[in-house]
Amino acid sequence: MNAQELWKRYQRTLCQVASVGVSLDVSRMAFDDADLERMKPALDRAFAAMDELEKGAIANPDENRMVGHYWLRAPELAPTSDLTDEIARTLAAAVDFAAQVHSGAIKPQRKPRFTRMLSIGIGGSALGPMFVADALGGPGIDKLQPHFIDNTDPDGIAREVARLGANLDETLVVVMSKSGGTPETRNGMLVIAEAYRAAGLDFAKHAAAVTGDGSKLDQAAVKEGWLARFPMWDWVGGRTSETSAVGLVPGLLQGLDMTALLEGAADMDKATRAHDAAKNPAALLALMWFLATDGKGRKDMVVLPYKDRLLLFSRYLQQLVMESLGKRLDLDGNRVDQGISVYGNKGSTDQHAYVQQLRDGVNNFFLTFVRVLEDGGDGVEVEPGATPGDYLHGFLLGTREALFANDRQSVTITVTRVDARTVGALIALFERAVGLYASLVNVNAYHQPGVEAGKKAAAEVLAIQDKAASALSATPHTADQIAAAVGAPEAAEAVYLVLEHLAANGRARVTPGEHPGATTFQAP
């Protein structure tokens, strides 16, 4: 296709959502009108399924749950007035809580005001808030400086505590977990609570919870009299929870315009309810994913926003796309091994890292460029007539054309600026694209059965560790001997690995042998 033909194709296929200043350019994807025609019946079924879901159908059949994240930004669409009220009440409570924290009406135990916020959560209870905090916040904007703990890594937690340093006594901790029982989050909370105790502070006077009603976390918050509790509902999935209290509470505390984020999401929702793919960017995106990957995930999605503020977008999308679509079985129980792999950081930075392979190497991906029109910054010229922003934009268009010239497909999402409305719109765009694509490939986007296997196995490892550690004595023993002694001879490898770890942390003594089987362990 020559430049003239591409220009025509661009104009013919561009899909614009004027209300939020977002457009989707699919001209650099390999498809024609016949493809769209062929996909129409499947897409119509996907639209119908989405309509049902929005009306409150059980869209997550094996967990027997409704899927209601769209109601969070249009509560009047919730299937019952109770739900409508609850959504509105929660938003009002979060707005009120943040206002009281900012005014000092709610204040820490010893200081006149909170100045920091530490959010503890993982997965869906971290990735959206982290993305939004980084995209929209910064010096001069943040009313509370945001910090995050999203792991059970003691060193990572200690580093965050060190960053808070002497400001711990003016830090508001928000513990977020839908289930209220996620070990990583619980561990982070316990270590942080201990840091407050060590500083002579009452953790409860610095803590708020976002969690399911009656969960373990909720019970702890009630029992200890935390500052506030906000609900997570079973009809909101973790990875689609940015417009629930999970996103609203930390965002509002940081001082971000979460109302505008909700409006942007609501406007994108309106545009993506259209049953005409040419006018519906979520449907067009889902179609492009299907055509690019043969509906089987045969190509990876590389996400390249040309804007530092959108760096965490690809990490956020990784969970949204891969946890939703990465499924072994389809809705009829057939083995399908579905999914689309997502990775990426930002342009033009990645140009100097892996774009070499994208341009010249294995052609197993399609790109999603995110193009931001307004530069921000101060527009200093680095050459006559050219600013750093002109370079950034030039690199985007240049890279895209160089890749296209070598048969590398891409979609380009253009936004006017990175603000709360746009970020809300981008989140809503991908949420719906994932939902529609899941229908096209007939998988349940709203469960994550595969995650449980790893959690179960980890619990078994900790049980083995417990037994192996109590079996240690002054006499050196090999992993095989210890495994046999605790009645789990088949677990010798696990015994070896956990004891190697305990020894590295001064909780066992190790005498290395010529090979792991000859290595012996003793009590420390």
Ligand SMILES: O=P(O)(O)OC[C@H]1O[C@H](O)[C@H](O)[C@@H](O)[C@@H]1O
């Ligand atoms: O919010 P939580 O219940 O703590 O869950 C946090 C995360 O944990 C799980 O492993 C799920 O796979 C994720 O979907 C979820 O977002």
